[in-house]
Structure formats: structure tokens, C-alpha cells
Amino acid sequence: MTQPISVINVTDSVDGDIRGPRRRFSLRSRVALLAAACVAFSVALASLGAYLIVNQNLYSQIDVNLTARAEAAVGTPLVQTQFQLVPLAFLVSADLQIGQLAADGQLLVPNGGTRPPAGPTELAVADGSSPSSLRTDPKTDTRVIALPVSHGEAIVIAQSLAPTKRTLSQLAVVLFLIGGAGILVAAAAGTAVARAGLAPVERLTSATERVARTGDLRPIPVSGDDELARLTHSFNTMLGTVAESQERQRQLVADAGHELRTPLTSLRTNLELMLSASRPGSRDLSERDRTDIEADIRGQLDELTQLIGDLVELARQDEPRGELERVEMIDIVEHALDRARRRAGDIEFDVNLQPWALTGDSSSLERAVLNLLDNAVKFSPEGTAVQVRLYPLGDGTAVLEVADAGPGIADEDLPKVFDRFYRSTEARTLPGSGLGLAIVKHAAERHGGAVYAARAPEGGALLTLRLPGSPG
Structure with missing residues (x-):
């Protein structure tokens, strides 16, 4: 019988055992x-x-x-x-x-x-x-x-x-x-x-290792005004950006946990009530009570679904920008109006749009416009109309105004309506997560614009989205 021959990879043996890792x-x-x-x-x-x-x-x-x-x-x-x-x-x-x-x-x-x-x-x-x-x-x-x-x-x-x-x-x-x-x-x-x-480079290296090891984002002391000092300034700016991003994420998680606690507690209470009623020997729920509980459960599930969707949207908007494209704002608003009309009921839309184009993310802008329209529909009484206007200001920017005929926004709430999870006293009884207008603000800032809240001439809320660009 012939014995099997084992083949040794001489090259690997030499590279791995004899030469060893190359030192620089x-x-x-x-x-x-x-x-x-x-x-x-x-x-x-x-x-x-x-x-x-x-x-x-x-x-x-x-x-x-x-x-x-x-x-x-x-x-x-x-x-x-x-x-x-x-x-x-x-x-x-x-x-x-x-x-x-x-x-x-x-x-x-x-x-x-x-x-x-x-x-x-x-x-x-x-x-x-x-x-x-x-x-x-x-x-x-x-x-x-x-x-x-x-x-x-x-x-x-x-x-x-x-x-x-x-x-x-x-x-x-x-x-x-x-x-x-x-x-x-x-x-x-x-x-x-x-x-x-190279002393500043060594300090920068030590700081980088410290950040990687401990997560400590304190800035590095800067001395001088040469290229290495500029490098340290840039690194401190990066540390500040990372710290700010971490703080936003920490705040988002804390706010999300707070907002999730209420619907989850209510959902758990309703489910425990239905489960206890189904046990042998327990008092049966009336048909009306059961219907009310099921309606509450569906409403709470819808609220959770919307909250999770808004959180996912915010997380996606915090990601680095992908490939941008030329966007026609008339098309964006029209698509958002088509989606808003399907859930607006008897509420009409009075629309007046002028051409405006910019470079950006069409899906992010459409979500922002849809949130403005949904917010107006939520506070508008039945049979009223939501005013939608898009026009240039003549300074390289254009505004999209969405005004409703609802109760309007209190003066103390105007500076806070675009904050994450903020809901006014009137809005707490209505469905929503408190993230819709925060998504609008985030989309505006990503495109170099801004958002404003004010009172409409008719007494309702007037929300304005301002974006840079050029006439279409």
C-alpha cells in the first residue's frame, strides 16, 4: 500500500514562522x-x-x-x-x-x-x-x-x-x-x-486612543497656530460633532422610552383585563366593554406603529447623505397631497403652487411635506379647507406654507412645536407621536433651510418650510 503524501506549504511556513511580522x-x-x-x-x-x-x-x-x-x-x-x-x-x-x-x-x-x-x-x-x-x-x-x-x-x-x-x-x-x-x-x-x-501629533494620537478606549470626547488642548494646531482644531471639531450626535441619540432613546411607556402600559392593562375575563370562573365582559377594549388595543397598536415608524425615519435622516438629485417641489407637494387626501375625510385643500427646484433627497422632502399636511388635517374641523402655498421670496429661497382653520398654536408653544416628542395640551388627546414636526425640521436643516410656526390669518396654525433653490 502506498502511504499518502502530505504537502507542506513552504511559502506560508517561511512567511509565518521565519520572517515574522514586518516592523515599521x-x-x-x-x-x-x-x-x-x-x-x-x-x-x-x-x-x-x-x-x-x-x-x-x-x-x-x-x-x-x-x-x-x-x-x-x-x-x-x-x-x-x-x-x-x-x-x-x-x-x-x-x-x-x-x-x-x-x-x-x-x-x-x-x-x-x-x-x-x-x-x-x-x-x-x-x-x-x-x-x-x-x-x-x-x-x-x-x-x-x-x-x-x-x-x-x-x-x-x-x-x-x-x-x-x-x-x-x-x-x-x-x-x-x-x-x-x-x-x-x-x-x-x-x-x-x-x-x-511631533509632540502635537503624539498628543493627538493619545487623545484618539483615549477616545477609542474610554469614549471620553473631551477636546484636546491646542497650542500654536501652525498646521498641527489646525489639525488639532479639526479633530476637536470632530469630537464635538460626535459628542453632539451621541447626546442627540441619548436624548432620542430617553424620549422614545418615555413615549413608549404610556401606550405599552395601557396595552398591557387591556390585554390583562381580557385574559383575566377569559379564565374559568371569571366574570365575563359585556359586549360593549369588549368592543371598547379591542378599539383601545387597535388604537394603541396604531400609535405604537406610527411612533416606531417616526423613530425609524429620524434614524434614517441622521445617516450620512447619499446621492442627491434635482427635485421639483411642485411634484413633491402633489405626491404628498395625493397621500394626504386619502385620509383627510371631508377636509379640502386649497392649493397654489409656483415652480421651485433644488438639489436634495426627494423621499425626505416628501415625508416632511406630508407631515405638514397631516398635522393640518388633524387640527382642522370638518368641512374646512387647508391652505397650501408655494412661492419664491426673491432671495434665492422659496417657502411652502400650510395653514389650517383649527384652534391654532398657543404663544408659549410656538418655540417648541418642532422639538422631538413635544405635544401641546390640546394635541395630547389626539393621535400622534410628537415626532412629525421634528422630522420636518430635520429635513429642512439637511437641505439648508428652516421651519417656522405662527398663527394663520384665519386663526389656525401656519407652518412654513423655507428651502434654498431656484425657479423651475
Whole structure:
């Protein structure tokens, strides 16, 4: 039998076990590293340039000095007549090697002198084939020059390059040490600058971590007026917006819980009454009582349904805006009127609409207009008419006015009618959740508009929705 072969994913094993997670440099380390790299590049470039210039100047100076000494030696009569008898101190210094080369290859040097290198190049000068020569002899590490003295003879002078190379080596060491010290100083300065410059970023990071860990939305202290200070201001603005949103949500939940408590308590009481009446031995409810209880239950269920729908609508309006479109307000009002007429009974609508268009959310605007119409229908007596007017004001905005012939709004209630869950004393006996006009206000503010409440000339309520836009 063949044994099954198990396949090991080598790549995964290497990635997961050997290499491990890749670590990234912090921003402070990257700033310090960048400063050190820039200084290192600058120092290296400057040091290389200085070294090359000094190198070229030193070797050029050697050639100039060597040529001048060779020409001086050639012009000395003693060299031409009695070369070997001339004292060494007159012709050669400690760093020079001098000799007189004949065309047959014989090389004469002063008494006590060192024999200079002499090869084919120098022989060519001695026999007249070449006017002069200047070269570096690799074997002796010297610079050698040859000039003709007379026919068939040439003066050969050599100078050691060891002192020059020693000087260049010392220069390289000095440049390296100075450059290294400069790089270390630059790294330290970069670290200090990064630490001071990134301190606001670290405070911002700590605040972000604090918000994520504790939910504490307190603003961050701001110092200075640079870009980092502006960033901190922007972050504080965001924290304020989040705190405001949380407070609105907290208030909405608290108000919703308060509003839900009453219908739920009433619904529970009615249900317990019906259940107790259905138990064996209990007194039966009369047909009228049962009918009243069922009507109460249906009314309470309708109230709960409307309240939940309004809460869902408010939550949806708190979401970020989606894609907006061009909206014709006449179409919005007409659609809302079609829906309002189906539940208005004997109440009529007196409508006068002028074209107006804006960019916005059609469903949100239609819900706001429908809430205004439903509110007017709820407070209008039977057989009356609701006035609906849409017209521009001439300042880039238009108003939609909805006026009813009801009892109107008390002066103390006018500033509060658009608050969430607010219901006046007269409205508490009527169906509703207290969120309809709050939805209208929210929709108006999302579209850059506003809402107003006042008394109509006929004595009822006059609710106005003002929106920016342009004539259609």
C-alpha cells in the first residue's frame, strides 16, 4: 500500500514562522533617519570633492616641482662636465633621486646618491628619440622625469610618492571622522526636532486612543497656530460633532422610552383585563366593554406603529447623505397631497403652487411635506379647507406654507412645536407621536433651510418650510 503524501506549504511556513511580522519605523525614527541620510550624502559629496581636489593639486605640485628641479639641474654646468664629482647636497635633496643616463644605458649617480629608475622611456630621451618624459614608476612608487642634457645623455630625477600618499591617507581619515561626527550630530538634531515637532501629533494620537478606549470626547488642548494646531482644531471639531450626535441619540432613546411607556402600559392593562375575563370562573365582559377594549388595543397598536415608524425615519435622516438629485417641489407637494387626501375625510385643500427646484433627497422632502399636511388635517374641523402655498421670496429661497382653520398654536408653544416628542395640551388627546414636526425640521436643516410656526390669518396654525433653490 502506498502511504499518502502530505504537502507542506513552504511559502506560508517561511512567511509565518521565519520572517515574522514586518516592523515599521516610527515617524520620529524616519525623520531622524532622513536627516542623517541627507547630511551623510552632503558630507560624502563634499568630502569626495575635497579629496579629489587635494589629490589633484598635490600630484600637480609634485610634477611642477620635479620639472623645475630637473630644468635647474640640466642648466647647471657642473652637471654637464663633472656629474660624479658634484657634492650630493648641491644637486639633490633628501626626497630626490638623480642620475645621468647615457644612450648606451649607463647610469651615473652622484657620490652617495640613490639610483633613480631608468627604463626605455628615459633611454628614448637620452638617444634623442623623445624630447622629455614624465611617468610614475610602479615598482619604486616614484615619479620619474627625464630631460636631455647633451647629445646622447639625459638627466633622470625621481621623487618618492610615499609622503604624498601618506598625506592623502591622513586627509581621508580626517574627512571620514568629521563626516561621521556630522552624521551623528545630524541624527541627534533630527531626533530632537522630530520629538519637538511631533509632540502635537503624539498628543493627538493619545487623545484618539483615549477616545477609542474610554469614549471620553473631551477636546484636546491646542497650542500654536501652525498646521498641527489646525489639525488639532479639526479633530476637536470632530469630537464635538460626535459628542453632539451621541447626546442627540441619548436624548432620542430617553424620549422614545418615555413615549413608549404610556401606550405599552395601557396595552398591557387591556390585554390583562381580557385574559383575566377569559379564565374559568371569571366574570365575563359585556359586549360593549369588549368592543371598547379591542378599539383601545387597535388604537394603541396604531400609535405604537406610527411612533416606531417616526423613530425609524429620524434614524434614517441622521445617516450620512447619499446621492442627491434635482427635485421639483411642485411634484413633491402633489405626491404628498395625493397621500394626504386619502385620509383627510371631508377636509379640502386649497392649493397654489409656483415652480421651485433644488438639489436634495426627494423621499425626505416628501415625508416632511406630508407631515405638514397631516398635522393640518388633524387640527382642522370638518368641512374646512387647508391652505397650501408655494412661492419664491426673491432671495434665492422659496417657502411652502400650510395653514389650517383649527384652534391654532398657543404663544408659549410656538418655540417648541418642532422639538422631538413635544405635544401641546390640546394635541395630547389626539393621535400622534410628537415626532412629525421634528422630522420636518430635520429635513429642512439637511437641505439648508428652516421651519417656522405662527398663527394663520384665519386663526389656525401656519407652518412654513423655507428651502434654498431656484425657479423651475
